[in-house]
Amino acid sequence: MKMAETFFTVSEELRLFGLSCLMGAIVGAAYDVLRVFRIITPHNGFLTAAEDIFFLLLYAISLTAFSEAAARSEMRMYFVIGNAVGYVLYYVTIGSVVMRTIRKLFTLIGALFKLIFRPLKPCCAFLRKKATAEFVRNSKIIVKPIKKIKIVLLNRRHLLYNKMENTKGKEREKRVEENET
Template identity: 30%
Template sequence: MTEIINLEVQFFLTSILYGILLLVVYDCIRIFRRIVPHKAFFVALQDILFWLVASIVIFIMIYERNNGTIRGFAILGMLLGMIIYNQMLSKIVVKGITLIIKTIIKGIKKGLSILLKPFAFLGKKLGKVFGFATSKVSKANSKVGSKIKKVGKSSAKQLKNAAKTVKISVTKK
């Protein structure tokens, strides 16, 4: 009889551990959400996927540890594990890890900005040079364009005069 009780106690403790592990995984999702903002649709989708995977994990645990027999104390153990972890560690873990990751990201951004500063300086200088060159090309282009318009207008006048001359000479015969 004590062997059966030992198995039941082990199953109960395993249930508590699974409850804690499920909330640790959910905290990882919460940390990810704090670092990368999500719209409500994606939060809901993540929650649905989490609980779908969690239900499969719970089913496998119950199937392997208790031959698929759902016991009330197993569900109570998982809830107890979730409550213990949530009340004791969850807030600290989420805030702490989020702060650490955000600090690391901020440091990486600052390091990259320092590394890329010479390229930004070079880009500004090249932009000024190319801006100057572009304005010169634009002015030259507008001058050429106005000359082409003048040539086009005079060519059009000459063609009209030639057409009139041809028309007159054709009608005189």
Template identity: 30%
Template sequence: MILSLHAQAQLFLLTVLLGGGMGLFYDGLRVFRHALRHNAFWVQAEDGLFWLLAVFLVFCVMLHANAGEIRFFTILGLFGGMGLYFLTLSRMVLAVSDKIISAVKYMLGLFGRIVTMPFRLLWLVFRRPARKIGGFCEKQRKKLLQSVKLCVKIIIHRLHINRRMLRKK
């Protein structure tokens, strides 16, 4: 299919925008990884899904706008758009998102401290009595455990005696 120069320029601009959009999406993925740390397996799985999505989008654009023909300037536009995005806007996007993530984490921590404040105050009031009660319960548990051990020894001794008597009979 023969494209006019105007159509080729539009296709090139579309692929540059698609490349920039792919770069922005990948930065979103990087922000997600920064906000929620996870292991190498999930990073690789996310990268694989990103590239599958990217290939699908490029295929759809090439199929729709270019009748499925792959031209050098479209590939150049895709990588050029990604490169242009990563050289210009990526640092700013990551810096702003880092500040937003820090602010959200701070707000969530503040909210958590506000919500748990009554419980922490109650703990300050009841900590000493709770520890004394805990110590008392621990002593009682040990005494009970010793009593149970003694009872088990007595029962086992009686069973041995009964078994000896049964053998004699």
């Protein structure tokens, strides 16, 4: 009776551990892509948590695929440990250099945009000043009739809805109560 092999040799385990460390470094590079996306578009904690959950889901799928492809569908704890070692090594060495370079690159691009658009700043300030004056003038035109309506209501004291207290309504309620009793 021929039985399937159920164990790994030491050399196979070392090879799998090395491959899982390499996979951890690849996972670190994928996380750097996510970090760059966060630098480009800053967002709130809920979206960050959703991105992290999605990333962990993708990591779980990739770990399962790794065990399917390289380890005869056998999941071993040292795969996860190897991933963690590879990720930490990537993060401390290459990842820190990559992120520092990317941050400097974005700072340089921002400074370049400021330099390019600096001549437009006085023009934009002039347009803003004109637009603000136009907005204030238009808002006064809109608000003036509304203020007149309020003044009319305040001057007409005989309107029931303009008074603070409606005594006719209270007298009517008293008469209705007296008639019911």
